[in-house]
């Protein structure tokens with residue numbers, strides 16, 4: 001019998017989402033299709049009908065994560081319309097999340113699932129046994145840990161010229177911020193950066209999510225993000241027969257990238 005990766009008890013494993021399905025909600029077109037931009041094939045994207053999943057958890061922890069972390073985030077962030085406030089370029093918005101612990105642990109739960117997953121899309125996401133075990137215990141115990149541990153910092157990402165959302169979900173990508181190894185993943189209108197280290201970073205401590213629930217979000221135009229550049233690169237390279245590795249998910253009906261770091265590309269999505 002396999003074991004559930006979160007509670008370690010024997011369980012029939014479900015096909016668990018890495019990012020909860022509600023984060024893909026705005027990406028689907030009328031036919032419930034989204035673009036998985038992977039730079040492969042002659043188009044550079046695959047049409048998907050569902051978000052990526054892997055067998056990770058039993059019913060025990062599927063419902064636990066759903067109840068404790070996913071539903072509160074859906075209610076307090078997405079349904080509350082918070083991302084729609086980040087619309088003026090360069091402005092630093094200060095928001096207060098109602099439940100610091102659940103909010104922080106929600107983001108960590110996605111990062112941990114991506115780290116556990118054996119899917120090729122998440123091959124670069126590897127927290128290592130020490131961090132995986134620490135985050136696993138934090139999630140089970142509802143413990144957000146010290147403020148400096150796994151700090152979270154966000155860039156609001158939208159089409160700021162059109163004052164519209166930029167419907168995209170990106171896998172966690174490794175980067176470095178404030179001297180910390182950082183994973184950045186865009187969903188729910190924000191590029192969430194999570195620092196992974198066992199020491200303090202001053203930049204993250206000042207700007208990151210605070211234990212009183214305060215979060216500073218800098219509004220950024222999607223054209224200035226590395227994810228937009230990667231998506232444009234992928235789609236253009238596939239056309240030219242030179243795939244580059246990266247994967248992002250975007251709305252199938254309409255995707256446009258113009259003038260991203262000098263790259264001009266307009267992509268008409270699958271209809």
Ligand SMILES: [Zn+2]
Pocket residue numbers: 004005006007008009011057058059060061062
């Ligand atoms: Zn479990």
